[in-house]
Amino acid sequence: MQKTKLKHKAEHWQKRLLTFLKWVLLSIGIGVLIGGGVGTLFYYLLQWTTQTRTNSPWLLFLLPAGGLFIVWLYRACGVKQSRGTDLVLLAVRSPQPLPARMAPLIFIATAVTHLFGGSAGREGAALQIGGSLGYGAGRLFKLDEKALHVVTMCGMGAVFSALFGTPVAAAVFAMEVVSVGQMYYSALVPVTISSLLASGIASRLGAVPTHYILAEVGSGLHLLPALQIALLAALCAAVAILFCQTLHIAGRLYRQFLPNPYLRVLMGSALVIVLMLLTGTSDYEGAGTNVIARAIGGHARPEAFVLKILLTALTLGAGFKGGEIVPSFFIGATFGCWMGGLLGLDPGLGAAVGMLCVFCGVVNCPLTALLLGCSLFGYSGAPYFFLACAISYALSGYTGLYAEQTILYSKFRPQFINKRTE
């Protein structure tokens, strides 16, 4: 009796270990090829576009041509209504398939948007590239539906990680973003391995992980800065809502007044060009990572966050491609730098807090935001960062970048709600 039980248990564990090993191998493949390969390529492509645009500022005037090309490309490939990252989230939590052609499309379209100076990010694109390639790899190996969810997350984490150089935050992001309040721990080992390998290879190939030097946060927690940071976080939640709402409204107005996508992208480009020229700087073109670094260093213009919100909404709503995550960093960092200074905080610390809070407010991922903060600024600020992210998470309500994201628990009362963001 005892012996059969033991034998049964041994067989059980043998099966478990085989599954475990299968996943280790799969996630190594995804980490190396999709993250380390495609992710690094994407990193260098975007580096090149930014460099080229900086050297040839007149490229901005070709924005309409770039826009027409993107609209044509998507339509030529049969993608009429592009739902981007939403499709990736759906593929993680439902049987909805994820078309593999999404990867090259967003890859090219994001590069074109950046080359001609549209205001857009990269990490949302990374989620789409990685997610759809991961899903495609899973189909190739004839994985079942549930396993496809896991490979999709592996791909998301891997490309994000290669691009940004923050493997832990990238892995947690892939598990946290789909259904907020749930952590897909079935994917824990595969996603972690893929993300670590991706960033490891990317950095070996010369990709520079994002990292900022923050003026000393000081150790321990002090009451006054904690209060200032809490107040700043609450204001950042409002900025996060403003950003999401502006994106939604811009998209709606564009579709309403310019139903033809070619006309829409042309008019949108014109608006973006005019507004960019009026600002008199190239700060708002592309991802604007240099502006973020300047804000962390303590310098930002008060109007920068409003202009970035507007220009990103005008760019993406018109039909250009790219992510909303780096813009959320830009908006948060510039707002936090300015407002933090007004509240009596060190402006650099204000920028760091603002960046994490607006990000947390628009993606509703407090643990990812915390880990991102630790990775970008070091662990000594973790208590402040966590307080800030918690407040921004709660007060940003149910707005979010991704219509297919669900929030499982009420942010205000302890109850299960399973609500979609809006």
Added chain:
Amino acid sequence: MQKTKLKHKAEHWQKRLLTFLKWVLLSIGIGVLIGGGVGTLFYYLLQWTTQTRTNSPWLLFLLPAGGLFIVWLYRACGVKQSRGTDLVLLAVRSPQPLPARMAPLIFIATAVTHLFGGSAGREGAALQIGGSLGYGAGRLFKLDEKALHVVTMCGMGAVFSALFGTPVAAAVFAMEVVSVGQMYYSALVPVTISSLLASGIASRLGAVPTHYILAEVGSGLHLLPALQIALLAALCAAVAILFCQTLHIAGRLYRQFLPNPYLRVLMGSALVIVLMLLTGTSDYEGAGTNVIARAIGGHARPEAFVLKILLTALTLGAGFKGGEIVPSFFIGATFGCWMGGLLGLDPGLGAAVGMLCVFCGVVNCPLTALLLGCSLFGYSGAPYFFLACAISYALSGYTGLYAEQTILYSKFRPQFINKRTE
């Protein structure tokens, strides 16, 4: 029409903000009184017991008397079958009430166990003290059932945080441990505020946050140490299973052969004393934080982890009180130091990894383990720590310290299982 909608929205937000403020005030109260007050008191009480025992080693021979007192105390207060931390977990996820007398009982019993040299921890006791006081405070304010879940988590996080000095990890632990795979984000702001205040006050009152200096981990991720760490993590998962199983088996054997609780604690004490004397050291008495520090410094005896498993199981199974968490640190650190050295790792790094992995394996909380690692050892090791915790989480199967913990997703296949640990 538009106006009524706006008015409706404004009222909605007014209600949300009022709820938010109510929770901020409640969590400040819990953080200050329960965490900063009771938690700090508990910290100093345990400091005193350890100091006293170190100065008077003969106190070990009074262990049987201490045991008799604990059994008598619990029975006099009408607690016959003590389920300890399990009751706290139940109170977070079910309408099951949590008796307030649990707090003073475990407070005193843990101190007695430590004073007379039983092998036990403190953090499990912290969860019980904090959880039941938080729950009691909620009853006092006539909160409804769901709000009681949140105040219970606030209390858990607060006392853990005051005792250990790791507020972020403590807050995440309270939200992660009950139902693994779910994050109770409704409690995010209150738990974070309570935990931060608790550790802030405790450190102002002189409690020293736990922190270790780890020989430089090096920046970036390298293949060879990653492989060594992955292998060590897999072995730690086996150690975690061994620890949990030994605890379960010891409890079962005790109850089977010594059904009378007074006789059980007497015989158990005798066993513990004999074994302690045979080891020829006081290393295994109490929590053994000095042994952990030594292991992180690179020195541990190969047999230490086995002896600590045995002595903790003999102590707790006999009826003594305290936690299993610091023992899991002890076991992991000493095992990791020794085995890490054999695998070619720096023994100190091996100890750090072992400590996090065995903890992660017995409580099934990978994100808490990661944050604990960052807080104790700094963020530079985060990629290694996360890899290690992920592997230990997956390979430790469904064993765990707390029978009332549920694991929502299979560790091996991506599917919902909602399984209790064993």
